Amino acid sequence: MSVQKSWSELQNMARACRIVVNALDALEAAALAGVTTREMDRIAREHIEKAGARPAFLGYRGYPATLCISVNEEVVHGIPGPRKLREGDIVGLDLGCVVDGFYGDAARTVAVGRTSEEAQRLMKVTRESLFAGIDTCHPGKRVGDIGHAVQTHAERHGYSVVREFVGHGIGTSLHEEPQVPNYGPPGRRERLVAGMCLAIEPMVNVGRSEVDVLADGWTAVTRDRSLSAHYELSVAVTQHGPWILSEPYPYGQAEAANA
């Protein structure tokens, strides 16, 4: 069972999501060669706290930082540290915050300076996969339809999607029901209803889909050490279709009351 949110709860969700995306904008601008991943974490924390929010990941199941920063073959959950970003790296930035008890969660992969054509193509396809998933978020569809749309798009371009980690419901906790895999057959799993909030987050690899978790217990890397990209947005299902919570409500004010 997933929790359906009321219109006023969705407003709170939107506030948290906007704070995250604004912070990601700042982090994207700061991702320059020579900057350490720990410095990026500090920037993330400053932005979140200045906006009156609290980091959502810090302390979550013992996670030690505000930001997850995953460089090149790192898929997700990279822990900030002394590593310096280098020209040509692609950097997954995953960030979450809590405001008034509501969680926002988003991620994107950015390039440090100029990067390879392959890396650029990977980022483009992963981002498109996210939007393919978001576009299926209409009431009556199923969670499996989202994963199917994501997987179909990524594999059409010769990439693979990670299975071991999945998107999730989001609301008054960081991870709520249902789980949202980025793969699988359509027409399966939970039915989407208006008021559900989902964090959809494709993790796409250039090579094979398998991942390993490093000895730090968090950092996931591709087993074949191929490049990996990750994009995530928190989305509400409304009766008119998907609402990307970090953006303005797209279906007009008159319709807002009965979203």
Place this chain on the structure above:
Amino acid sequence: MPEARRPLPGTRETLEVGATVREALPNALFRVELATETRTSVTAHVAGESSLLRLRPGDEVVVEIAPYDAGRGRIVRRR
């Protein structure tokens, strides 16, 4: 932040391991020795295919083991 995948309710997550048949038991059961470092013996039944019923000691097979009972397995195919 992605969540670690949980298996769907009602699905089984099994582990496939190589093994050698040691002894044919009654009722189409076999005692097999796993090709792991500990060389554990498990009782295994055969999956479907009747060609697997004619297994003999020494045959190399693949055994599927459920996390709930590590002492029992299911012979999936020859190796």
